[in-house]
Amino acid sequence: MNNPEPIWKAWFAKHGAKLLLFARQQARFPDDAEDLVQEAFVRIWRLYGHTGEVSPGLVYRAIRRLAIDWARSLDRRRIREEKVYLQSPLSSSFDRNLERDERNQALLRAVEGLPKEQGEVLTLKIWGELTFDEIGRTLDLSLNTVASRYRYALQKLKDSVPREIEGKPHPKQS
Amino acid sequence: MSDWEELEKELAGLTPRAPSKDFSKRVEDALGEAGSVAMRHTPDPDSDPARTSPSIHFWIPLGLAALLVFSLYLFNQFPSELEDGNSPITFLPEPSSMVDDEDSPLHGVTSEQLEDLSGVPVDGWLDPSTQERLIRRIDEGIVDRATGLPARQYRYHFIDETLWTHPASETRILSTTPRQEVYLIDLELY
Numbered sequence: 256m257n258n259p260e261p262i263w264k265a266w267f268a269k270h271g272a273k274l275l276l277f278a279r280q281q282a283r284f285p286d287d288a289e290d291l292v293q294e295a296f297v298r299i300w301r302l303y304g305h306t307g308e309v310s311p312g313l314v315y316r317a318i319r320r321l322a323i324d325w326a327r328s329l330d331r332r333r334i335r336e337e338k339v340y341l342q343s344p345l346s347s348s349f350d351r352n353l354e355r356d357e358r359n360q361a362l363l364r365a366v367e368g369l370p371k372e373q374g375e376v377l378t379l380k381i382w383g384e385l386t387f388d389e390i391g392r393t394l395d396l397s398l399n400t401v402a403s404r405y406r407y408a409l410q411k412l413k414d415s416v417p418r419e420i421e422g423k424p425h426p427k428q429s
Numbered sequence: 430m431s432d433w434e435e436l437e438k439e440l441a442g443l444t445p446r447a448p449s450k451d452f453s454k455r456v457e458d459a460l461g462e463a464g465s466v467a468m469r470h471t472p473d474p475d476s477d478p479a480r481t482s483p484s485i486h487f488w489i490p491l492g493l494a495a496l497l498v499f500s501l502y503l504f505n506q507f508p509s510e511l512e513d514g515n516s517p518i519t520f521l522p523e524p525s526s527m528v529d530d531e532d533s534p535l536h537g538v539t540s541e542q543l544e545d546l547s548g549v550p551v552d553g554w555l556d557p558s559t560q561e562r563l564i565r566r567i568d569e570g571i572v573d574r575a576t577g578l579p580a581r582q583y584r585y586h587f588i589d590e591t592l593w594t595h596p597a598s599e600t601r602i603l604s605t606t607p608r609q610e611v612y613l614i615d616l617e618l619y
Contacts (some may be wrong), residue, residue: 267448306571313577350445
């Protein structure tokens with residue numbers, strides 16, 4: 256005998272963490288990240304769920320569009336103002352690995368210090384596991400732009416992380 | 430391994446935190462019935478995988494190979510009609526072609542000969558009147574465009590009627606031809 260299980264649960268278990276990470280970058284306030292993921296995922300799953308297969312790129316794209324819309328929305332701005340806003344570092348969105356914690360924290364601080372346009376490309380490539388082509392479609396960018404932003408991001412991380420490890424402040428944080 | 434590859438590997442080794450149970454429950458509630466439309470059948474924990482017949486290991490790859498060959502055959506026989514377009518609504522005309530049938534009894538027959546043979550006059554016909562009748566519209570659900578964007582596909586079934594009238598002989602000829610049109614309507618992602 257087989258146990259029927261909603262497909263969305265397996266899909267969400269696989270992609271939920273990555274979507275939240277991306278949403279956190281896109282949202283103006285960290286509190287909005289879960290709302291963004293929920294809204295985008297539910298809308299896309301209602302469209303595609305019957306097929307049992309949903310491209311993660313569609314949800315990333317929906318998150319981005321929603322984030323833009325919400326940033327413009329007066330209602331949501333009012334709701335946000337009523338919330339207690341807590342600034343939380345990017346590292347709070349990752350599992351802790353104590354063995355290499357200092358290095359990891361430095362890496363994540365450096366990722367957080369990247370310009371937004373480079374950070375979102377890096378996130379979709381590294382943790383979203385999208386191709387450059389898929390990232391281009393998600394962010395409405397050309398392939399060349401995506402590739403160059405990714406290269407710039409990696410170069411900045413490479414340059415800045417050793418500085419952080421040595422205890423020197425990151426240029427954006429000083 | 431280059432510095433960048435090492436850095437990529439290092440970054441990929443950092444695991445984003447999984448959604449909390451509370452959040453997953455919120456998503457489940459928000460999905461409602463849409464969440465249970467597609468179900469996957471997972472093996473019963475009580476079932477013993479060792480009971481699976483060994484012959485299945487032979488038949489499954491064979492079946493998949495046969496399916497692949499059949500799919501390639503279909504793909505070559507019937508090129509996809511869902512070609513990508515940039516307009517919000519895309520009309521996909523059915524392929525049609527005119528072929529001169531040399532085996533037809535009318536092949537090579539002149540109009541005068543035809544008039545004698547059929548008893549139907551050649552001259553004196555009014556301009557034909559045409560009418561398009563919608564039979565039904567079928568919502569075929571969501572499809573993927575090549576761009577990866579979703580679109581809703583509607584298939585319209587028509588009957589095209591053409592009426593030829595010859596007043597002098599009070600002759601009327603009605604021709605009906607079935608026709609289908611497929612429309613793709615782009616959907617907003619949210």
